[in-house]
Amino acid sequence: MDxxxxxxxxxxxxxxxxxxxxxxxxxxxxxxDGSFEQEExxxxxxxxxxxxxxxxxxxKGPLLPxxxxxxxxxxxxxxxxxxxxxxxxxxxDDISDALWLDAPGPDDAxxxxxxxxxxxxxxxxxxxxxxxxLQLVFVEQRSHAEVARELGIDERRSKYLKQKVLLAAxxxxxxxxxxxxxxx
Amino acid sequence: xxxxxxxxxxxxxxxDETVRAHLRGCHECRAHYDLLARTARALGDDGAARxxxxxxxxxxxxxxxxxxxxIGWLAAVAALLLAVATALALRPRENPDVMxxxxxxxxxxxxxxxxxxxxxxxxxxxxxxxxxxxxKEASVGVRSELQYFVKPGTTRLLVESRGANxxxxxxxxxxxxxxxPVGKAFSxxxxxxxxxxxxxxxxxxxxxxxxxxxxxxxxxxxxxLVVTP
Numbered sequence: 410m411d412x413x414x415x416x417x418x419x420x421x422x423x424x425x426x427x428x429x430x431x432x433x434x435x436x437x438x439x440x441x442d443g444s445f446e447q448e449e450x451x452x453x454x455x456x457x458x459x460x461x462x463x464x465x466x467x468x469k470g471p472l473l474p475x476x477x478x479x480x481x482x483x484x485x486x487x488x489x490x491x492x493x494x495x496x497x498x499x500x501x502d503d504i505s506d507a508l509w510l511d512a513p514g515p516d517d518a519x520x521x522x523x524x525x526x527x528x529x530x531x532x533x534x535x536x537x538x539x540x541x542x543l544q545l546v547f548v549e550q551r552s553h554a555e556v557a558r559e560l561g562i563d564e565r566r567s568k569y570l571k572q573k574v575l576l577a578a579x580x581x582x583x584x585x586x587x588x589x590x591x592x593x
Numbered sequence: 594x595x596x597x598x599x600x601x602x603x604x605x606x607x608x609d610e611t612v613r614a615h616l617r618g619c620h621e622c623r624a625h626y627d628l629l630a631r632t633a634r635a636l637g638d639d640g641a642a643r644x645x646x647x648x649x650x651x652x653x654x655x656x657x658x659x660x661x662x663x664i665g666w667l668a669a670v671a672a673l674l675l676a677v678a679t680a681l682a683l684r685p686r687e688n689p690d691v692m693x694x695x696x697x698x699x700x701x702x703x704x705x706x707x708x709x710x711x712x713x714x715x716x717x718x719x720x721x722x723x724x725x726x727x728x729k730e731a732s733v734g735v736r737s738e739l740q741y742f743v744k745p746g747t748t749r750l751l752v753e754s755r756g757a758n759x760x761x762x763x764x765x766x767x768x769x770x771x772x773x774p775v776g777k778a779f780s781x782x783x784x785x786x787x788x789x790x791x792x793x794x795x796x797x798x799x800x801x802x803x804x805x806x807x808x809x810x811x812x813x814x815x816x817x818l819v820v821t822p
Binding site: 419422423426430431434443444445448449451452455456459524528543546547548550568571572574575576578579584585587588 | 604605606613616617623624626627628629630631632633634635636637638639640641642644645647648649651652
């Protein structure tokens with residue numbers, strides 16, 4: 410895969426993206442707290458990787474460390490461009506990057522058992538159709554067309570249910586408190 | 594009010610590049626977006642599908658661009674000469690005796706973009722309808738609800754929407770970085786079916802009406818909103 414990536418091309422890029430998208434997402438979360446900033450940074454990292462694709466030389470080392478260094482540098486640049494300093498736990502030298510980036514981050518706690526239990530408690534408070542929509546849309550990642558077929562509703566209703574569940578969850582004090590705690 | 598349009602799109606998951614541009618400059622909407630994104634992640638949606646879709650839409654279509662076809666230098670020179678001759682022949686002739694002060698200048702490139710957002714009817718999703726004066730004309734149904742925005746958001750813009758029976762003035766205060774609301778959201782039904790002329794000009798300091806702005810030398814850029822029954 411590394412050699413194919415180095416030769417360039419959209420397919421090779423897509424293959425690397427599929428393999429390493431979760432890694433990049435995890436690394437970026439170490440630099441940025443807000444979801445929006447994380448999404449913007451992830452996009453920037455991959456667009457940079459696409460531009461630099463042919464500069465990667467597999468004879469000098471595997472792809473993953475190259476991608477990690479690129480991600481780390483781009484995130485630092487984005488923070489600098491926003492005239493912000495990295496938070497105090499960001500290592501100052503690149504050597505420490507690998508350990509720091511791959512260490513479990515605060516965001517990993519978001520998926521902790523405690524949160525899963527809280528989501529289950531929240532789901533139990535929902536009417537049946539909304540609880541089912543939560544399961545299908547969020548947990549099983551089904552499309553609105555699939556959800557509509559499954560629940561015997563139209564796609565607009567599916568979108569409405571998703572929006573309703575999301576807003577209700579964002580107003581659920583226990584759930585929000587736990588998410589906040591996980592990030593602090 | 595105007596922020597509500599963005600909030601509504603964020604809550605509906607209708608987050609395109611226009612909304613993202615707004616989010617970059619609006620702390621309040623970004624905090625709301627972050628809360629919903631974090632909630633969605635806690636519920637199990639990590640946003641990977643949207644991330645992939647957005648990334649691949651942003652990638653150049655053809656990464657391995659083909660080199661341009663080679664043409665002889667003689668043909669290139671001939672094409673260049675032809676282009677210069679055509680440009681000279683089509684150049685608008687200026688009348689040195691006439692000097693306009695302000696007024697309407699359809700040829701001038703506007704230093705702003707007047708974005709028209711709206712819903713086709715109450716309860717419908719919000720969408721970008723027009724980007725004046727570039728798009729010059731847009732068509733909306735009589736049940737539509739609209740809201741103007743100006744980009745860059747630091748522009749103090751004066752807008753006048755003139756229908757057969759009604760004129761609606763609006764202005765922006767230039768307080769936002771990226772997009773700034775111009776006036777309040779309004780219902781197109783108030784104008785009725787027909788053409789609504791939408792004219793806009795950058796406000797000179799201390800001026801609050803479009804007519805005064807034009808008198809003071811501002812260039813007016815007009816477009817047409819066609820209201821269909």
